Amino acid sequence: MQPEHSNKYHLRLECDNRLKYDFNQQKLDISVKNDPPRLTLTPSTLEVKEGTSVSLKCSAPAPCLSHPPTLTWTPSLGHSQETLEENQDKTKVKTSVVTFTASHLHHRQEISCTAVYNKQDGSTESSVRTSLTADISYLPKHTTVSVSPSGPVPEDSTVTLTCSSTANPAVRTYTWYRADGGQETFIGTGRVLNIKASEVSGPFFCKVENDLGAGRSNISQIDVQYSPKHTTVSVSPSGPVPEDSTVTLTCSSTANPAVRNYTWYRADGGQETFIGTGRVLNIKASEVSGPFFCKAENDLGAGRSIISQIGVQFAPQILFSSYCTKTTDQLNCSCETVGNPSPTLQWYLDGLPFNHSDTFAISNEPLNETGLRIIITVNQPQWRNLSTLLCRSSNSLGSATQRFYFYSLEPQTSAQYQVTLTVFIIIVVALLVLVCALLLVNRAQKTRHNLPKGTVAMSQLLTSGEGNEVPNTTEDDISINASVLRQEDVAPPAAVSGPNNADSASSGPNNAEGADKNLEKKNEGGSDVVLRECELEEQEQEEEEGR
Numbered sequence: 194m195q196p197e198h199s200n201k202y203h204l205r206l207e208c209d210n211r212l213k214y215d216f217n218q219q220k221l222d223i224s225v226k227n228d229p230p231r232l233t234l235t236p237s238t239l240e241v242k243e244g245t246s247v248s249l250k251c252s253a254p255a256p257c258l259s260h261p262p263t264l265t266w267t268p269s270l271g272h273s274q275e276t277l278e279e280n281q282d283k284t285k286v287k288t289s290v291v292t293f294t295a296s297h298l299h300h301r302q303e304i305s306c307t308a309v310y311n312k313q314d315g316s317t318e319s320s321v322r323t324s325l326t327a328d329i330s331y332l333p334k335h336t337t338v339s340v341s342p343s344g345p346v347p348e349d350s351t352v353t354l355t356c357s358s359t360a361n362p363a364v365r366t367y368t369w370y371r372a373d374g375g376q377e378t379f380i381g382t383g384r385v386l387n388i389k390a391s392e393v394s395g396p397f398f399c400k401v402e403n404d405l406g407a408g409r410s411n412i413s414q415i416d417v418q419y420s421p422k423h424t425t426v427s428v429s430p431s432g433p434v435p436e437d438s439t440v441t442l443t444c445s446s447t448a449n450p451a452v453r454n455y456t457w458y459r460a461d462g463g464q465e466t467f468i469g470t471g472r473v474l475n476i477k478a479s480e481v482s483g484p485f486f487c488k489a490e491n492d493l494g495a496g497r498s499i500i501s502q503i504g505v506q507f508a509p510q511i512l513f514s515s516y517c518t519k520t521t522d523q524l525n526c527s528c529e530t531v532g533n534p535s536p537t538l539q540w541y542l543d544g545l546p547f548n549h550s551d552t553f554a555i556s557n558e559p560l561n562e563t564g565l566r567i568i569i570t571v572n573q574p575q576w577r578n579l580s581t582l583l584c585r586s587s588n589s590l591g592s593a594t595q596r597f598y599f600y601s602l603e604p605q606t607s608a609q610y611q612v613t614l615t616v617f618i619i620i621v622v623a624l625l626v627l628v629c630a631l632l633l634v635n636r637a638q639k640t641r642h643n644l645p646k647g648t649v650a651m652s653q654l655l656t657s658g659e660g661n662e663v664p665n666t667t668e669d670d671i672s673i674n675a676s677v678l679r680q681e682d683v684a685p686p687a688a689v690s691g692p693n694n695a696d697s698a699s700s701g702p703n704n705a706e707g708a709d710k711n712l713e714k715k716n717e718g719g720s721d722v723v724l725r726e727c728e729l730e731e732q733e734q735e736e737e738e739g740r
Contacts, residue, residue: 198223199223199224200222200223201220201221201222201223202220202221202222202223203215203216203217203219203220203221204216204219230253230254230256230308230321231254231321231323232251232252232253232306232308232321232322232323233251233252233253233323234249234250234251234306234323234324234325235249235250235251235252236249236325237325238325238328239295239304239325239326239327239328239329240328240330241295241328241329241330242295242329242330242331242405243295243296243297243329243330243331243332244294244295244296245294245295246292246293246294246295247292247293247294247295248290248291248292249266249270249290249291249304249306250288250289250290251264251266251288251289251290251291251306251308251323252278252286252287252288253286253287253288253308253321254284254285254286254287255277255285255286255287256284256285258277258285260310260311260312261277261285261287262287262308262309262310263308263309263311264287264288264289264306264307264308265306265307265309266289266291266304266305266306267304267305267306267307268302268304270291270293270304271291271292271293272291272292273289273290273291274289274290275287275288275289276288287308289306295327295329296329296331297329297331297334297359297361299327299329300327300328300329300331300361301326301327301328302326302327303324303325303326303327304324304325304326304327305322305323305324305325306322306323306324307320307321307322308320308321308322328361329361330361330362330405331360331361331405332360332403332405332406332407332408333358333359333360333364333401333402333403333406333407333408334358334359334360334408335357335358335359336356336357336358336399336400336401336408336409336410337356337357337358337410337411338354338355338356338357338397338398338399338410338411338413339354339355339357340352340353340354340355340413340415341353341355344416345416345417345418345449346390346415346416346417346418347390347417347418347419348389348390348391348394348417348418348419349389349390349391350389350390351387351388351389351390352387352388352389352390352393352415353385353386353387354369354385354386354387354388354393354397354399355384355385355386356369356384356385356386356399356401356410357384358401358408358410360401360403360405360408361403362403362404362405363403364384364401364402364403365402365403365404366382366401366402367382367383367384367399367400367401368381368382368399368400368401368402369381369382369383369386369397369398369399369400370397370398370399370400371392371393371395371396371397372395372396372397372398372412373395380392380393380397390415390417391417391419393415393417394415394417394419395414396412396413396414397412397413397414397415398410398411398412398413416449417449418449418450418493419448419449419493420448420491420493420494420495420496421446421447421448421452421489421490421491421494421495421496422446422447422448422496423445423446423447423496424444424445424446424487424488424489424496424497424498425444425445425446425498425499426442426443426444426445426485426486426487426498426499426501427442427443427445428440428441428442428443428501428503429441429443432504433504433505433506433533433534434478434503434504434505434506435478435505435506435507435590436477436478436479436482436505436506436507437477437478437479438477438478439475439476439477439478440475440476440477440478440481440503441473441474441475442457442473442474442475442476442481442485442487443472443473443474444457444472444473444474444487444489444498445472446489446496448489448491448493448496449491450491450492450493451491452472452489452490452491453490453491453492454470454488454489454490455470455471455472455487455488455489455490456469456470456487456488456490457469457470457474457476457485457486457487457488458485458486458487458488459480459481459483459484459485460483460484460485460486460500461483468480468481468485478503478505479505479507481503481505482503482505482507483502484500484501484502485500485501485502485503486498486499486500486501504533505533506533506534506590507532507533507590508532508588508590508591508592508593509530509531509532509536509586509587509588509590509591509592509593510530510531510532510586510593511528511529511530511584511586511593511594511595512529512530512531514527514529515527515528515529515584515595517582517597522572523570523571523572524570524571525568525569525570525571526568526569526582526584526597527566527567527568528540528566528567528568528569528584528586528595529560529564529565529566530564530565530566530584530586530593531560531561531563531564531565532563532564532586532588532590533563533588534588534589534590535562535563535564535565535588536565536586536587536588537565537586537587537588538557538565538567538584538585538586539584539585539587540553540555540567540569540582540583540584540585541582541583541584541585542580542581542582542583543580543581544581544583551572552571552572553569553570553571554569554570554571554572555567555568555569555570556568565586567584569582581596581597582596582597583595583596583597584597
């Protein structure tokens with residue numbers, strides 16, 4: 194039937210014969226409607242928090258009990274239960290109830306119920322549908338970070354960080370953190386953050402918050418490229434080591450790209466002396482007893498560690514800078530030594546140790562971490578014989594000694610007087626010897642002058658051995674005691690002795706040769722005067738003989 198068939202109908206009876214009859218008193222009012230019946234969805238709206246249990250009920254009229262409608266939920270939310278109910282007005286309805294747990298996945302999703310009415314022959318006559326949109330509240334989810342540019346970037350460049358998240362209600366704060374081990378270091382705020390790449394070179398993440406809670410992204414990291422940083426040196430073994438042992442040096446540094454060269458240097462004052470290469474270096478401790486460092490290089494630059502130093506143990510050594518000086522009334526000696534462990538110093542005089550006193554003033558002062566200087570001052574020295582002053586340095590690994598020789602440690606004025614007196618006596622004796630020699634020469638000349646008159650007599654004189662000969666003078670008669678002429682009473686210190694107690698000595702300079710040369714010059718001047726006197730005497734004798 195169609196809607197136009199709506200009308201009042203009655204029953205009419207017609208038989209094969211002439212019998213016909215209308216039942217007009219009882220009429221049937223038939224109304225044909227074109228639209229299908231309206232569905233009811235309970236509740237009509239859905240606003241719940243995530244995790245809430247929800248039940249939706251769909252009701253559809255069932256005018257024909259033999260062919261009730263078929264109810265379907267979209268999307269499929271779970272198991273549904275259907276029943277056939279009768280309303281108060283005696284009409285029949287079919288209901289379907291679906292139960293599920295609200296999720297953020299249901300947010301803004303359309304949930305619909307569809308009723309399909311079928312004809313008696315099974316064909317679909319009509320269908321009706323009703324729906325609602327779910328409003329599910331939930332805390333932030335699916336928080337992610339994007340970086341632009343995405344590839345490797347220099348550490349001084351700027352990058353753009355973007356934080357994305359889904360939430361209902363919407364996210365109200367975005368915060369950025371750097372993941373420093375177990376700590377979270379604040380970087381900045383905002384959904385989009387422009388920042389120096391060097392500030393986020395380590396792992397970082399963003400945190401988002403709404404009224405229901407917070408969510409955070411996974412750890413992200415930017416490929417920031419930079420030259421070596423935080424370069425450090427480690428030494429094994431770390432404690433003091435003997436100088437002949439081997440130590441292992443390790444150089445560590447952070448860099449991107451990775452370090453390609455490790456080089457070791459010794460810091461010799463203002464110079465850098467090459468030691469070796471490699472991240473790990475095995476080397477004799479004696480070769481790195483001074484300050485050293487390592488240098489790390491990659492494609493972008495270089496970095497170097499701070500100065501390091503190994504505690505190398507060695508036996509004492511006495512330095513060449515040890516010395517002695519002498520004044521009129523004082524003798525000052527300084528002995529300088531190095532060693533590790535730090536050595537101790539002791540003075541010895543003629544083999545006997547002595548300490549600070551009124552005569553010997555002894556003081557100590559450090560040179561450096563492993564060095565020591567000891568100074569002795571002798572007031573008004575009175576020794577007249579050869580003496581030996583010895584400095585001894587010792588520690589647990591050995592010892593070393595240094596000898597200092599000095600002569601006639603009496604006041605300087607007395608020594609000068611003795612030298613002057615000795616030189617004067619030598620000059621007088623030399624002059625007397627020279628005069629005697631000239632007189633003999635003069636007598637020999639007279640003899641040769643009178644030779645024609647008395648050849649026989651002269652011959653007899655010569656053969657008989659009479660006459661005077663020049664007396665022989667030995668070296669002992671005119672030698673000078675070198676020790677008396679020495680002006681420097683203190684000799685220079687001996688060579689430095691090693692750890693095995695190898696003592697050495699040195700003597701003062703000898704000035705006797707210079708004194709002899711001065712004496713010869715004086716004698717030559719004196720001989721000229723005596724020779725002229727002898728010639729005058731010879732002329733006077735010849736004049737007397739002529740008379």
